[in-house]
Amino acid sequence: xxxxxxxxxxxxxxxxxxxxxxxxxxxxxxxxxxxxxxxxxxxxxxxxxxxxxxxxxxxxxxxxxxxxxxxxxxxxxxxxxxxxxxxxxxxxxxxxxxxxxxxxxxxxxxxxxxxxxxxxxxxxxxxxxxxxxxxxxxxxxxxxxxxxxxxxxxxxxxxxxxxxxxxxxxxxxxxxxxxxxxxxxxxxxxxxxxxxxxxxxxxxxxxxxxxxxxxxxxxxxxxxxxxxxxxxxxxxxxxxxxx
Numbered sequence: 001x002x003x004x005x006x007x008x009x010x011x012x013x014x015x016x017x018x019x020x021x022x023x024x025x026x027x028x029x030x031x032x033x034x035x036x037x038x039x040x041x042x043x044x045x046x047x048x049x050x051x052x053x054x055x056x057x058x059x060x061x062x063x064x065x066x067x068x069x070x071x072x073x074x075x076x077x078x079x080x081x082x083x084x085x086x087x088x089x090x091x092x093x094x095x096x097x098x099x100x101x102x103x104x105x106x107x108x109x110x111x112x113x114x115x116x117x118x119x120x121x122x123x124x125x126x127x128x129x130x131x132x133x134x135x136x137x138x139x140x141x142x143x144x145x146x147x148x149x150x151x152x153x154x155x156x157x158x159x160x161x162x163x164x165x166x167x168x169x170x171x172x173x174x175x176x177x178x179x180x181x182x183x184x185x186x187x188x189x190x191x192x193x194x195x196x197x198x199x200x201x202x203x204x205x206x207x208x209x210x211x212x213x214x215x216x217x218x219x220x221x222x223x224x225x226x227x228x229x230x231x232x233x234x235x236x237x238x239x240x241x242x243x
Contacts, residue, residue, distance in 0.1 A: 001023065001024070001025055001026065001060075001061075002022075002023065002024040002047065002058075002059075002060050002159060002190070003022070003023050003058070003059045003060075004020060004021065004022040004023075004043075004046070004047060004056065004057070004058045004059075005021055005056055005057050005058075005059075006019050006020070006021065006055055006056035006057070007019070007020040007021075007022070007043065007046055007053050007055070007056035007058070008020075008053060008054045008055040008056055009039075009042055009046065009051065009052075009053045009054055010054055011042075015214055016039045016042045016214055017039050017042055017043060017046070017053065017214050018039075018213070018214035018215050019055075019056070019215070020039070020043055020056075020214070020215065020216055021216065022043065022047070022209070022216065024159070024190055024192055025190075026188075026190055027188045027189070027190055028190055028191075028206050028207060029181070029185045029190075029191045029193070029204060029205055029206050029207075030191070030192045030193070030205065030206065030207045030208075030209060031193045031194075031195060031200070031201040031204075031205035031207075031208050031209070032044070032192065032193065032194045032195075032208075032209045032211060033194075033195070033196070033198065033201060033208060033209070033210055033211070033237075034210055034211035034212055034237070035212070035237070038211045038212055038213060038214065039211055039213075039214040039215075040194040040211055041163050041164070041194055043211070044161050044163050044192065044194050045163075046058065047081070047161065047192070048077065048078050048080075048081035048083060048159075048161055049065060049074040049075075049077045049078045049081075050078070050083070052067070053067060054067060055067060058077065060077055060080055060158075060159075061080075063076055063077050063080075065077050079155075080157060080158045080159060081157050081158070081159050081160075081161055082149075082152030082153060082155060082157035082159070082160045082161065083152060083160075083161045083162075083163070084145070084148050084149055084152055084160070084161070084162045084163070084165050085148075085163050085164075085165075086163060086164045086165070086167050086168055087168060088136065088141070088144040088145055088147070088148045088168075089148065090136040090144055090147060090148060090151070091136075092135065092136050092137060093135075094135070095132065095133045095134060095135050096123060096128060096131055096132055096133070096134055096135075096136075096139075096147050096150075097116065097119055097120070097123070097132040097133065099136075099147060099151050100115070100118075100119035100122060100123065100147075100150055100151050100154045101115035101116055101118075101119050101154070103151070103154060103155055104118060104119075104154055104155065107155070108155075115154070118154055118156075119132075119150070119154055120132065122150040122153050122154055123147075123150055125150065125153075125180075125183070126146040126147065126149055126150045126180050127146060127176070127179075127180070128143060128146060128147060128150065131143065131147075140173060141168060141169045141170065141173055142169055142173030142174075142176035142177060143176070145165055145166070145168075145169065145173075145176075145177045146176060146177060146180055149165075149177070149180055149181075158190065159189075159190045159191070159192065160181075160184065160189055160190070160191045160192070161191075161192050161193075162181070162191070162192070162193045162194065162195070163194050164194055164195055164196070165177055165181075165193070165195070166178070166195065166197055167195075167196070174197065174200075178197070178200050178204065181193070181200075181204070182204055185204065185206075193205075198226075198241040201222060202222045202226055202241075203222075205221075205222055206221065207219060207220065207221060208220065208221070208222055208225040208226075210225060210229075210231075210233075210234050210237060210238075212233050212237070217231050217233050217234055218230060218231045218233075218234040225238060226238055226241070
């Protein structure tokens, strides 16, 4: 279980997180929604130690990360997470297979053969088995983002985090990425997704978390958040996406 308690974070005098409590059970697919600037991405980056926080703590299994510098604990926490960003961040000078084997070889000390034995099935999982020797410039945006997911999976994370993974894609490529996330959900992967794609949130999420001005205002299954939210702020936000 991933648990965050009382997270507070300030940027340049502006409090972005105002005491956030967040929990993700194993195998959950949680979608975090809210207006731009509400703290969604900051929360996501705090959860895996990419962003420090001013107050609170994050616990994942036996690991506990608190405020203050603790590089060893931060690295140990981060090793459990895969992160997929808005931009694909693939190495342009490497083909897809090279992109996937780089981190296992450098970080985990695997041989090329060991890393490829992990990478090739992952490319097949995301529908890119025939593109192992293609370079990012030869791929569509949807294919590059699927490759980015496979690259994160190559490090065997226990939790996958996505920060607006389809915002840079043309609308007809969005489902390519979401189909991979649906497949991972069926396999029991814990996933936390920041997105404005309310169709995905409505159809696939097990829980939706609505944030407003640095706080979690309301959370629950899609049927509740879209059908009968309780907080006036949630009602106002969700009314924009009524079917």
